[in-house]
Amino acid sequence: MLAFLCWAASPQSVPAVTVCLLEAGGPDDSVFIHAPAGVVAMLPVPFKNWAFKTVPQKGLNGRQGDQPRGKVMGGSSSTNAMLYVRGNRWDYDHWAALGNSGRSYDQVLPYFKRSENNETYGASEFHGAGGPLNVAELRSPSPINQAFLEAATLNGIPNIRDYNGADQFGSFRVSARTCKTPSTMCRLTAHAATPRLLASRRAARPS
């Protein structure tokens, strides 16, 4: 869904086409989607959410895990944490090696770059400028996040600046994504995180 919306947000790259979008959910208009951290309250309940459950988990004393999926215009991209995380080079190359032509990392990278407006790196080896998907770094880093990153380093996990760049192993502050185009269902968030510890803040949809 997100990929489609960002593609459709670039009219210069799209011929005159009519698209029929079928969606089981309603509009992306809830305060729980747009208020900071409001989405956390939605995750276990069937409100704009398919609210799937895992089967009972032996390792959790039979408890079932929440498996949220957006049931709303924008799908899970309306209810997700907005972290900008690309797949790993190995996976794309593996898919290509299995016979999926056009799916290698080098073949998909130009599309990632074209869709992106990266506030930090601009047009560069791994990033793009001028695309419909704005990517920003955390604006108010917390000392707790910094302490977490330092603890990771002390335990042999390197800090890496750009986890969507050459290397994805390490701890890092995450980047958040926000579409520049108001017609998309993208919103602004900012995050500070490591791979296992995520903190999020949602802000209003950009005008």
Ligand SMILES: Cc1cc2nc3c(=O)[nH]c(=O)nc-3n(C[C@H](O)[C@H](O)[C@H](O)COP(=O)(O)OP(=O)(O)OC[C@H]3O[C@@H](n4cnc5c(N)ncnc54)[C@H](O)[C@@H]3O)c2cc1C
């Ligand atoms: C809570 C949460 C947090 C996440 N955080 C992140 C993150 O920080 N960063 C990140 O990169 N990814 C994140 N993700 C994952 C990301 O949002 C999804 O991978 C992505 O949105 C999947 O896109 P999709 O188009 O495949 O499916 P979806 O976005 O789920 O879209 C599927 C759409 O189809 C609709 N649909 C399903 N069945 C029917 C039907 N029978 N008839 C009509 N419509 C139907 C659904 O309602 C939904 O709107 C998160 C996901 C969740 C749920």
